[in-house]
Amino acid sequence: MPEAATQSRTVPLQDGALELQWSAITHTGRRREVNQDAVLAEYPLFVVADGMGGHIGGEIASSRTIERLRAVVGKGEVTPKTIEKALARAVADIASHPEATDDGTGTTVTGVYLDTSTPEPTWVTLNIGDSRVYLFRDGGLAQVTTDHSVVQELISAGRLSPEEAENHPYGNVITRAVGPSDGVSPDYVRLEVQDGDRFVVCSDGLTKELTDYGILHFLLQHEDPTEAAVDMLEAALENGGRDNITIIVLNVRRIASSPAAD
Structure with missing residues (x-):
């Protein structure tokens, strides 16, 4: 089993602080020879990239995309503009091979990032493709991102039920990707910051093997992000591990500032 460790960061706010804890893990799975997934889990940006293509083509696409986004984190300004510039550079990187x-x-x-550019911070999810961001809030789990896939388009058009989609022959066909010839922008969703929120960012190698209920089960079973991620991974492998599997679990705790002493 790959090594994973829980990391933490305290983010000061005007009225207190945010305590973030997270863990990331990736695995080739049981049927693939190469792991074409790549992961970035460095405050304030938490992203999964699931590559597709020839023997090393998908690996090049995902790794270059993650490295371009890592450079954005290093410069300290994560915004839709800097993300899209990084993705444009990744497209050029991919085309150069x-x-x-x-x-x-x-x-x-x-993935998801914390936007602290305004007095009240917010989370912003970003998405191209069919990897997913889930939000655990108030005891329930919701998928925040919408898949860019043929199957999702059929579901949205009312031509396919979610149950029928699980084994659809076009289940792996996505309609939007970061590729060598396409300049695409992510979909963004802005979310308020709430105490107790937990995010799961994952490639479809997890969701092929584990239902939303299964993901919720392991979040409820484990408060520690590493323990939750490792148990999800083990369950996905036990259920077949047909694809590469990548998981980020991110916990959010909001701490109010103490009243000033008299």
């Missing part, structure tokens, strides 16, 4: 990539090469990029 014609020997290993083609029009079918690309990667998902899905």
Whole structure:
């Protein structure tokens, strides 16, 4: 089992602080020879990229996308503008490997970042493809991102039920990706910051093997992000591990400032 460790960060706010804890883990799975997933879990940006393409093409796409986003974190200004500039650079990186990539090469990029540019911070999710961001809040789990996939389009059009979608032959076909010939922008969703929130960012290698209820089960069973992520991974492997599996679990605790002493 890959190593994973819980990391933490305290973010000062005008009226207190946020305590963040997170853990990230990735695994090749039981049927793939190469792990074409890549992961970035560095405050304030938490992202999963699931590459697709030839033997190394998908790996190039996901790793270059993550490295371009890592550079954004290093410069300290994570915004839609800086994210999209990084993705444009990743597209150029992918296209610069014609020997290993083609029009079918690309990667998902899905995640969440903390926006502290305003007095009241917010979370912002970003998504291209069919990796997912889930939010655990008030005891329930909700999928925040919407898959860019043929199956999701059929569900949205009322032509397919979620149950029918689980084994649909086009289940792996995505309609938007970061690739060598496409300049695409993510979908964004802004969320308020609440005490007790927990995020799960994952590639479809997890959701192919574990239902939303299963993800919720392991969050309820484990408060520690590493323990939750490792148990989700083990369950996904036990259920077949048909694809690469990547998981980030992020916990949010909001602390109010103490009243000033008299």
